[in-house]
Amino acid sequence: MGSVEETAVALGNPNSEEFRRASDVLGKVGLTQYEARAYIALVARGVGDAASLASAAGIPRTSAYKVLESLAGKGYAQPTGGKPILFRPRPPLEVAETLKGAIQEVFEQLAQLHRVVAEHGEPQLVYLLSEREKVLGKIADLLDQSTQTFILTTPQVADLREALGKKIQSAAKRGVHLTFVTAPLQKVPEGVVYVARENLLATEVLADGEHALLAAPGLDACGFTDNPILIAHLKQFLDVVLEKGPTPSGP
Numbered sequence: 001m002g003s004v005e006e007t008a009v010a011l012g013n014p015n016s017e018e019f020r021r022a023s024d025v026l027g028k029v030g031l032t033q034y035e036a037r038a039y040i041a042l043v044a045r046g047v048g049d050a051a052s053l054a055s056a057a058g059i060p061r062t063s064a065y066k067v068l069e070s071l072a073g074k075g076y077a078q079p080t081g082g083k084p085i086l087f088r089p090r091p092p093l094e095v096a097e098t099l100k101g102a103i104q105e106v107f108e109q110l111a112q113l114h115r116v117v118a119e120h121g122e123p124q125l126v127y128l129l130s131e132r133e134k135v136l137g138k139i140a141d142l143l144d145q146s147t148q149t150f151i152l153t154t155p156q157v158a159d160l161r162e163a164l165g166k167k168i169q170s171a172a173k174r175g176v177h178l179t180f181v182t183a184p185l186q187k188v189p190e191g192v193v194y195v196a197r198e199n200l201l202a203t204e205v206l207a208d209g210e211h212a213l214l215a216a217p218g219l220d221a222c223g224f225t226d227n228p229i230l231i232a233h234l235k236q237f238l239d240v241v242l243e244k245g246p247t248p249s250g251p
Contacts, residue, residue, distance in 0.1 A: 014041070014058040029099055030074070030155065030201050030217030034059045034067045039076050042068075042089040049084040066158075073183035074155050075198050098199050106201070126223045126230070135215050135222045136163050142207040142224075143167045146176045151238055153181035154203040156219065161189055168192065181238075206234055 013019055019040060026036035034057075041057035042048060048056065054064035068087045071077040076095055080086045129135055139160070143150055144167060154160055157180060161168075172178055172191030180188045184196040203215040203222075212234045215222035225231070 014056070027218075031076070032067075032070075032218065034063055035071055035074075035076070038064065038067045039071055039089060042071075042077055042087060043092060047080070047086050047088050049086050051084065053087070070156075070158070073186060074200075075183070099201075102199050102201055126225045126227070128221065128223050130221045132219050135219045136160075138213060138222060138224060139203075139205055139215075140164055140167050142205055142211055142213060143171055145211070146171055146207045147174070148208050149177045149179070149206075150208075151179045151181070151206045152203070153197070153200055153238070155183055155200040155217075156203065157182040157186050157188060159219070160203075161187070165189060204234065204238070206231070206238055209235060 014037060019037075022040055023033065023036040026039060027033060031039065037057040037059055038053055041053050045053065045056055050064035050068055051061055053059075053068065054061040057064075059067065065085075068077060068079075072079055072087065075098065076090055077087045078090060080088055129138055139152075140163075143164060150171060152160070168178065168189045169191070172189075178189075178192040179195060180192050181195045181197050181200070182188070183198060183200065186194070186196070188194045201217055203213075203217075203219060205211075205213040205215075205224075207213075210231065211224070211226050212231050213222055213224040214234075
């Protein structure tokens with residue numbers, strides 16, 4: 001057996017160095033630790049239900065189904081039906097191509113933004129926050145301050161829905177037009193326009209067309225700004241994302 005094959009086989013062992021390294025890399029492209037471990041285990045097994053994959057991945061059984069649902073929402077897995085529900089992995093090279101395309105697009109937009117800011121000679125006025133609780137707090141502040149529109153794009157709507165539920169309801173009652181762009185077949189709060197989009201990596205907020213936030217995968221850091229040049233570019237990006245219109249809410 002060649003070294004490449006040996007490495008591949010070692011990936012199937014959650015206690016191996018190869019498994020740990022692969023999990024770390026997947027974490028850098030937006031998967032949580034549990035999601036990364038579950039995806040590797042799913043690839044190693046080919047198919048599985050929540051209970052069997054929890055054991056293979058070394059994650060709590062109580063978390064396994066929610067983790068697999070999240071992987072499906074992010075485009076890494078596919079439910080196949082049955083009872084218990086079985087999941088299959090999306091082919092790794094197919095996932096890699098999707099990620100490369102999305103990352104390339106983001107960095108091309110950043111390069112264009114860098115050129116525009118340099119040409120105008122204006123300060124970027126981007127303020128940074130780290131730690132998940134502070135990022136969630138800032139998103140909550142923008143939601144509270146909104147009076148007209150609030151657009152959110154995220155691959156992690158379940159986490160945000162849980163953290164911001166009451167503030168979302170309050171904004172809807174104030175007459176704020178709320179739009180959430182997230183993975184297909186997701187449940188969004190009542191009063192929110194739902195737009196389904198696959199392969200989202202980052203979380204972005206545009207509040208009243210005047211305040212913007214961009215958060216890293218995992219919501220452990222973010223930048224926010226009211227700089228009109230940066231706002232204009234985010235609005236242009238969101239116009240492209242939203243051009244296909246709203247989608248019926250998931251269950």
